[in-house]
Amino acid sequence: MDRYAVIGYPVAHSKSPFIHAAFARQTGQKLSYEAVEIAPAALTETLQQMHAEPYAGLNVTLPHKVAVAALCEAVSERARLAGAVNTLVRTATGWSGDNTDGAGFVHDLQVNLGVAIAGKRVLLLGAGGAARGLIAPILAERPAELAVSNRNPWKPEELAEQFKALGPIVPRTHLSLKGDRYDLVINATSAGHANTMPRLPGQILAEGGVCYDLSYGASAEPFCAWARTQGAALQADGLGMLVEQAAAAFELWRGVRPHTAPVLAALRTPEPCGSGITHRLPPKPVHPNRIGQD
DSSP: OOEEEESSSSOTTTTTHHHHHHHHHHEEEEEEEEEEEOOGHHHHHHHHHHHHHOOSEEEEETTOOOHHHHOOOOEEEHHHHTOOOOEEEEEESSSEEEHHHHHHHHHHHIIIIIOTTOOOOOEEEEOOOHHHHHHHHHHHTOOOOEEEEEEHHHHHHHHHTTTTTTTOEEEESGGGGTOOOOOEEESSSGGGGGTTTOEEEEOOEEEEEEESSSSOOGGGHHHHHHHHTTTTTTOOHHHHHHHHHHHHHHHHSSSSOOOOOOHHHHHBOOOOSOOBOOOOOOSOOOOOEEEEEE
């Protein structure tokens, strides 16, 4: 039976064991999946141990996505562009890294929520690792404009230079957005984890516009509250993205794409944004969850 896990620090809160258990039951796959907490100082040694045991694949969550990329023997082009890895596939001699976050976001937005990117004015708040993972997939959908805004003016300019071969990026600061209007505003900052919201000037969402936060649960509430003041036609948190990126990782590992709708429905209450989580994982320690056996 192949072994899989999500690694992070902390990681007991992760919904990945529930999601992948549901995927395995749905597709008839026999595998085990667990949550493994790894302190940053122990990351290199533990990855070597998990390769030897062996684990067939790993999901990677905070704070390891950037560090893991440097430990891979190879990374995909989308992982290279993102500068981060969220999925590891075991090879004979090490780990191959990929990043399914951007694909998960685009699938959730366009397929699950029915919001097209093509021809839209898109504003991406934040210029860190989460934002980097979305830029290439967004540009591939041909928006009318992609603006990247950050408190630090240099970071968006660096991203505009780095991704210029894929399409134009308009670098902005939050305060310089005054007077602009966007059809889609994406929050890729971590402000919500501190129960705050980036300081933005006045009305920047266009009529009928959509707001999407990469965070979910309580961390999405500040941005969702702001979206309501903007009159958003649709506001969504990142729970759908979480499930979709997991499905993409599952397909890399097992060669089959699971259906995500029933899994997302099991995680979410009818509320479209905010704390819609109905499943609670057990507290630490987290033991392997054997799937596909009686």
